[in-house]
Amino acid sequence: MKKTAQPLLEEYQLGDLTLKNRVVMASLTRGRATNAGLIPTPLMAEYYAQRASAGLILSEGTWVNTKSIGFINVPGIYTQEQIEGWKGVTQAVHDKGGLIFSQLGHIGSASHPDFFAGELPAGPSAINPQTQSFTPEGFKDSLTPRELTVTEIKQTIQHYKQAAQHAKQAGFDGIEIHAQAGMLIPQFLSQATNQRTDAYGGSIENRTRLVFEIIDAILEVWDSTRVAIKFTPVALSHVGIMTPDEETIPTFQYLLKRLSTYDLSYLHIVGPAEDLAGTPVAVLQENYFHHFRQNYSGRLMVNLGFTQESGNAILNEGTADLVSFGTLFIANPDLAERFTYNLPLAESDRDTYYTGGEKGYTDYPRAVPE
Numbered sequence: 001m002k003k004t005a006q007p008l009l010e011e012y013q014l015g016d017l018t019l020k021n022r023v024v025m026a027s028l029t030r031g032r033a034t035n036a037g038l039i040p041t042p043l044m045a046e047y048y049a050q051r052a053s054a055g056l057i058l059s060e061g062t063w064v065n066t067k068s069i070g071f072i073n074v075p076g077i078y079t080q081e082q083i084e085g086w087k088g089v090t091q092a093v094h095d096k097g098g099l100i101f102s103q104l105g106h107i108g109s110a111s112h113p114d115f116f117a118g119e120l121p122a123g124p125s126a127i128n129p130q131t132q133s134f135t136p137e138g139f140k141d142s143l144t145p146r147e148l149t150v151t152e153i154k155q156t157i158q159h160y161k162q163a164a165q166h167a168k169q170a171g172f173d174g175i176e177i178h179a180q181a182g183m184l185i186p187q188f189l190s191q192a193t194n195q196r197t198d199a200y201g202g203s204i205e206n207r208t209r210l211v212f213e214i215i216d217a218i219l220e221v222w223d224s225t226r227v228a229i230k231f232t233p234v235a236l237s238h239v240g241i242m243t244p245d246e247e248t249i250p251t252f253q254y255l256l257k258r259l260s261t262y263d264l265s266y267l268h269i270v271g272p273a274e275d276l277a278g279t280p281v282a283v284l285q286e287n288y289f290h291h292f293r294q295n296y297s298g299r300l301m302v303n304l305g306f307t308q309e310s311g312n313a314i315l316n317e318g319t320a321d322l323v324s325f326g327t328l329f330i331a332n333p334d335l336a337e338r339f340t341y342n343l344p345l346a347e348s349d350r351d352t353y354y355t356g357g358e359k360g361y362t363d364y365p366r367a368v369p370e
């Protein structure tokens with residue numbers, strides 16, 4: 001088989017970690033923690049190990065506490081049993097020469113009382129985000145949540161810190177904070193879902209307070225070069241009322257400026273899935289990732305719809321340092337090798353994305369023998 005030189009396949013120095021290539025596996029919720037304790041399983045270890053030829057694996061979004069749950073069979077990282085389960089995953093990935101970060105998430109108000117014995121979920125304000133939650137009985141509409149008290153916000157920040165500590169114990173190589181697409185952090189960033197009148201709402205500085213307090217708390221546990229964050233300012237679908245508004249661009253300008261002072265592992269930016277024309281973020285449409293390159297001084301990981309060709313192109317032109325691939329990793333465990341030998345890619349079966357079990361999870365074959 002013929003190898004070709006490609007920027008995606010170059011080694012990359014990410015702080016003190018040497019990535020064997022710049023092909024990153026993006027976080028993929030797969031609903032395989034099918035046990036009451038939401039404990040990572042040996043099947044999950046096998047799945048991640050199959051994908052260890054990626055330069056870096058980002059774990060599926062993982063709950064930082066019981067209040068953050070809002071989707072079935074997603075693992076947590078708040079109990080000792082969960083830490084033990086994750087040890088199996090990180091060990092399996094490391095045994096294959098891979099690296100793996102833990103993605104820490106909290107779904108906030110986009111959950112459902114079915115996860116809390118009938119109690120309402122909580123968010124920045126008592127405003128229905130108008131999204132959906134995948135409950136044990138299927139997708140259900142979100143409701144008007146309870147407003148988090150300041151004490152609860154402080155506790156949540158401590159839970160992120162504790163989860164980051166747990167990730168270290170479990171053998172992860174770093175942390176990615178899940179701050180995109182309808183989660184608790186974007187609920188605080190958005191004026192539509194955050195109408196608080198205290199230090200966590202109102203001005204841009206106040207709406208971004210939570211995310212910086214979470215980062216600062218995690219930095220008490222991890223070196224900044226092992227901590228990353230994933231954002232998108234352009235989500236139009238599946239985020240209910242948290243769609244971009246006239247404050248989105250100034251909010252991100254402020255975020256990027258402050259984040260530039262942190263020397264984080266990387267900033268992970270998700271691109272637009274739809275045409276932005278006519279939206280308050282229409283100016284971002286053209287040369288989308290350039291806006292982030294220009295306004296953020298650290299390493300940039302880019303995501304959404306990338307292919308081997310477009311991934312190599314964006315690295316070649318210097319607009320990004322790393323490229324992440326989500327959907328392609330589902331059916332192509334050896335994606336980096338397929339790029340290496342320019343092999344065709346398999347299509348994933350959407351019907352088995354969240355169904356539990358091996359089917360559509362660990363049974364996609366490699367194209368290149370190990």
Ligand SMILES: Cc1cc2nc3c(=O)[nH]c(=O)nc-3n(C[C@H](O)[C@H](O)[C@H](O)COP(=O)(O)O)c2cc1C
Pocket residue numbers: 026027028029030060061103178180230270303304305306324325326327328353
């Ligand atoms: C089945 C599935 C589950 C996902 N779960 C997560 C998740 O847990 N955390 C996250 O940040 N993004 C999640 N995403 C988004 C992906 O990480 C990625 O941003 C998105 O798929 C776009 O990249 P792609 O075009 O290469 O697939 C998920 C996407 C899919 C298809």
